Structure formats: structure tokens, C-alpha cells
Amino acid sequence: MIGTLVNVGAIILGGSIGLLFRAKIPERLFKIVFQAIGVFTLYLGISMALKASELLIMVFSLVLGSLLGELLRLEERVEKLSEGLKKRVGSGDANFSTGLLTAFMLFCMGAMTIVGSLEEGMGKEPTLLLTKSLMDGISSVALAAVMGIGVLFSVVPLLIYQGGLTLLAALFGDIIPQIVIDEITGIGGVLIIALGISILELKKIKVLNMLPAILIEILLCYIFL
Template identity: 80%
Template sequence: MIGTLVNVIAIIIGGSIGLLFRTKIPERMFKIVFQAIGVFTLYLGVSMALKANELLLMVFSLVVGSLIGEGLRLEERVENLSELLKRKIGSKEDKFSTGFVTAFMLFCLGTLTILGSIEEGMGKEPTLLMTKSVMDGFSAIALAAVMGVGVIFSVIPLLIYQGGLTLLAALFGEVIPEVIINEIAGVGGILIIGLGISILEIKKIKVLNMLPALLIEVLLCYIFL
């Protein structure tokens, strides 16, 4: 799990640098940077979503996964966790939860997360996760400058999620076909599009409640592909 640990450290360092710039950026700059992040998030989501070919499986996974997530109230639970962390550290930032959730989704739903975790889990050098660490570190600078310290605390769920994928890959990585990885990335892309829409304040979408769609997609791919 060296790659994931390096990823966590890179985000903490990048986020800390972003916090230093936060006090020096005028309010009007925050707004335009926030919009730029939202537009980029939409682009990232579309580019990932286009990798999927099995659209019926994608739709079914999103519908069923969203129902499961809504039933489990995942978004509410994560927001409660972020509020708990906010109280523990005595933060008064309005965007703490937004930064926490946005950073987690951006750092964890990309193709590099899946491929990098599989690469390291299979015992190879964590080249992809190292590359991802550099990218996430620079992204954390911009995110933390706009959204605050919540971005840094997103490393907690990232460590659990990405580390968990690495451990699973150590057990099953050699039997995961590339076609399934692409389909998972496609569903992840749809979730990131939803995140971008929320960031741009077009409409609030409960993206976290849709996360189980990733697991449903894996099951359906193994059954039908």
C-alpha cells in the first residue's frame, strides 16, 4: 500500500499549500476558480463515461445502486462524518463538507485509482498511483485554496477506499478483465458528472448515494460479459 500512502501524503502537502494561499485570494477569485473546477469535473466525467460500452448495464447499475445508497443514506452518513470532523478540529468553514466530499470523489473515482490499485495489488511497482499522487497533490492545492481544510481530511475515506481496492486486487486482480475496468470507469464517470453539476450549483445531486452503482456494475459485468 505504498502507493496509497504516498497519495495521502501528497494530498496533505498540496492541501496545506492551498490553505496558505486561501487567505491571500480575493473572494471574486474564489468564485471563478470554483467554476473552473466544476467545468473540469464535468469534462473528466464525460471522458470517463465514454469508455463504457454496455449502456444497459450502466443504467441498471446506476438505478439499483442509487436505490441502495438512498436506502442506506450514504450521503447523510458521510456529511455527518464531515460535520463530526469539523467539530473535532474546531473549524468554522462553511465549505468544509463540500471540500471533504468533492475532494474524495475526485481523488477516488478516476481511472487511475482503479488501475493503480490493481497494479500495486498484483505486486507490481505502484507507478500509476505515484503518477496519481503528483496529480492529486497539485489538484489539492487548488481545491484547498477554494474549499478549505475539508479537502485535506478527504484522505481518511481515500485511505479506506483506495487501500481496500489494493487489498482486493491482491486477491482478485489477476482475474479482472480490462473490459470490466472500462465499464466501472464509465459508471464512475457518470458519478463525476453529477459531482460537477453540484459544484456548479446547477442542481444538488446526491452523488454519494449513487456509489453502490460501482459494485452493482462489477457484479453485472461478471454475470453478462
Template identity: 55%
Template structure:
């Protein structure tokens, strides 16, 4: 869990810096940086998606995962929780919910997050998560400067998600073979593509409702 804990504090520190410099950056600089993050997210998503060895697993994982997430109303409930948190801390930031959700997806759907947690869960050193912490720290500076304090609070679901994935990997070492990890990574890449499209404001995609696809990817890859 060392890697995840370091990652948690990297986001907190980076977000704090972003909030401090927010008022000093022109809107045009914030906008172009945000667009750059969107393009980078698309690129990483494509790289990850190409790791699939079985396209049918990806297809059925995304379809069934999306249906499951829509039925469970994951995005709607998450937004509700984010709004409740916003009221609790009495934040007036209009982009609080967007910042929290966008940052969580960006920090947690990447291959470094998935592979890093699995690596640490299997007993290896947390080198990958430590490297990811550095990248997330700098990314959170840019995100917080444009989306506000919601980015900082994304560290909470990050801690829960990555911590849970690390524990999951430690308990199921014999199941997490290379093909399963590849399919999990590939489906995570598709989710990042959706996030990149959202960041570039091309179209609104309910990426949170697609999160169950990650579970389906593990199940299908294990059996097929």
C-alpha cells in the same frame, strides 16, 4: 499500497499550501479556479463514461446503486460523520463537510484512482497512482484555498478507499478482467459527471448515494 500512501501525503501537503495561500487570493480568483475544476471534472467524466461496452450494465448499475445508496442514506450519514469530525477538531469552516466530500469524490472516482489501485493490486508498479498523486496535490491546493480544511481531511477516506480497492484487486486478480475494469471505470465516470454538475452549481446531485453503483458494475460485468 505505496501509491496510495504517497497520494495520501500529497493531498495533505497540497491542502496545507492551499490553506496558507487562501487569505492571499481574491474571491474572484478562487471562484474561477473552482469553476475550471468543475469543467475539467465534467470532461474527465465524459471520457470515462464512454469506456462502457454495455450500456445496460451502466443503466442498471446506476439505477440500482442509487436506490441502494438512498436506502442506506450514505450521503446523510457521511455528512453526519463529517460534522462530528468538524466539532471534534473545533473547526469553524462553514464549508468543511462540502470540502471533505467534494475532494474525496474528485480524488477517488477518477479513472487514475480506479485503474491505479487495480494496477498496484495486481502486482505492477504504482506509476499511475504516483502520477495521480502529483495531480491531486495541485488540485488540493486549489480546493483547499476555496473550501478550507475539509479538503485535507478527505485524505483519510481516500486512504481507506484506495487501500481497500488495492487489496480487493490483489485478492481477486482472476476476476478483474478488462471488460469489468472498463465498466467500473465508465460508472465512475458517470459519478464524476454528477460531481462536476455539483461543482458548477447547476443542480445538487447526491453522488455519494450512487457509490454502490460501482459494486453493481463489477457484478453485472462479471456475469454478463
């Protein structure tokens, strides 16, 4: 899990640098930078979503996954955990939860996360995750400067998610076909599009309640593909 640990360290380092800049950024610049991040998030999501080819599976996964997430109240539960963490660290940042969620989605939903974790889990050099670490470290500077300390705490779910993928790949990596990876990347892109819409304040979307769609997508891919 060297690649994931380096990734965590890069985000903490980059986010810490961003927090230093945060105090020096005039308030009037926050909004335009926030919008720039939102637009980039939309672009990233669209580019990822286009990798998917099995649209019916994606639609069913999104519908069923969203219903399951809503029934489980995932977003409500995560927000409570986030608020509890915010109080524990004594942060008064109003964007704590937004920063944590946004950073986690951007850092974890891409193809580099999935493929890189699979490669390292199957015993290959973590070259892709090390490259991702550099990119995430740079991105975390901008994210933390605008969204605050919540970005740093995104490393907790990142460690669980990315590390978990690496461990699963060590056990089952040889039986994961490329088409499944593409479909996971595609539905992850749709979720990032939803995140971008929320960041731009066009519409509040409960992105966390949609996360079970990824698990359902994997299940349906193995059943029908």
C-alpha cells in the same frame, strides 16, 4: 501500499500549501475558481464515462444503486459524520463537507486509481499511483485554496478505498478483466458528472447515494459479460 501512502502524503502536502494561499485569495475570485473546478469536473466525468460500452448495465446499476443509497440514506449519514469531524477539528469552514466529497470523488473515481491499485496489489511497481500522487498533490493545492480544509480530510476515505482496492487486487487481481475496469471507470465518470453539476449549482444531486451503483455495476459485469 506504498503508492497509496505516497498519494495520501502528496494530498496533505498540496492541500496544506493551498490553505496558505486561501487566506490571500480575494473573495471575488473564489466564485470564478469554483466554477472553473466545476467545469473541469464535468469534462473529466465525460471523458471517463465514454470508456463504458455496456450502457444497459450502467443504467440498471445507476437506478438500483441510487435506490439502495437512498434507502440507506448514505448522503445523510456521511454528512453527519463530516459535520462531526468538522466539530472535532474545530473548523468553521462552511465548505468542509463539499471540499471533502469533491476531493475524494476527483482523487478516487479515475481509471488511474483502479488500474494503479490493481498493479500494486499484484506485485508490480506502483508507477501509476506515484504519477497519480504528483497530479493529486498539484490539484489539491487549487482545491484546498478554494474549498478549504475538508480537502485534506479526503485522504481518510481515499486511504480506505484505494488501499482496499490494493489489498483486494493482491487476492483477486488476476481475475479482473479489462472490460470490468472500463465499466467501473465509466460509471465513476457519470458520478463525477453529477458532482460537477452540483459544484456549478445547476442542480443539487445526492452523489453519495449513487455510490452503490459501482458495486452493482461490478456484480452485473461478472454476471452478464
